[in-house]
Amino acid sequence: MLKDVVFKITKERSYAYERSKYEHTNAPVLIFPDFELPFNLYIDASCSQGLGAALHHRQIVYGEPREGVICYISRKLKYSEVRYGATQTECPCLVLALEKLHYYLEGAVFEVYTGCTGLKSLLNMKTTNRHMLRWEIVIQEYRGKMTIIYKEVKGHTNADGLSRCPLDNVKRNPAYYPEVEAKIPINFMEIERNKNLRISEWAPESSTPDSGNTDSEGKETPILGISSSELHNEFFNEVMKTYAKxxxxxxxxxxxxxxxxxxxxxxxxxxxxxxxxxxxxxxxxxxxxxxx
Structure with missing residues (x-):
């Protein structure tokens, strides 16, 4: 495909496209995993579009080494992720792949191939921003088993294609990841509507797994769903007052x-x-x- 040239969908091209989809989602391109062998994880993020990952395996087939595909995943960026830069978008792409493909990767040795040169250095930073810190928590359990390798975009078209034409971020998508909801359940905050916000100390040791929403004396404690947007300013004002003291x-x-x-x-x-x-x-x- 060339720039400024109209691409026409002919019968032959339509057939070739459908044939390509079939071959990439069936054997022999798709293979069964062998957990005795290492995995290859290809990831890519396209700014303002989506995240994509392909899990590959190198096996011996008829006496010759061959790399096959185990599965593909992709999803469109969430509203909060569209504003990320190129390097920062690659991090949630890796986290997405680790979370959705954990049943393949937990306990396994694998290599991560990325077209982002800054991903490895960002993950090794001592001082991280709030986004990086959350992502590092997910990645921690794979340290020692996971190796991140830079690969040029020309040889990285498998994951690149997935991120440029991702699936919708809906529940039927296996890579679905919901947006943060406005209301969150909290059982350790008491809200007084008379312009005061009192935060009571949460004592988890006073409750038991079967006690439900009751305290050690058997009294019911409120489990509230509060709007974070309504209480945001009030909550942070109280916190900043505490810091100022x-x-x-x-x-x-x-x-x-x-x-x-x-x-x-x-x-x-x-x-x-x-x-x-x-x-x-x-x-x-x-x-x-x-x-x-």
């Missing part, structure tokens, strides 16, 4: 929000805050301060 928290927030280290601010930190900060024990997610 503690000098060390305020200094940590300034340090973590800066792109470069600030010796002047670091000198104001006391122990053990300074030690844990230098060891990257503190991090921010959605403007909230966490300690590893």
């Amino acid at each position: 503690h000098k060390q928290c305020g200094i940590l927030l300034q340090l973590l929000q800066q792109k470069y280290r600030s010796p002047e601010l670091e000198s104001q930190l006391e122990e053990p805050w300074l030690r844990d900060y230098k060891e990257n024990e503190f991090f921010l997610i959605d403007e909230l301060l966490y300690h590893r």
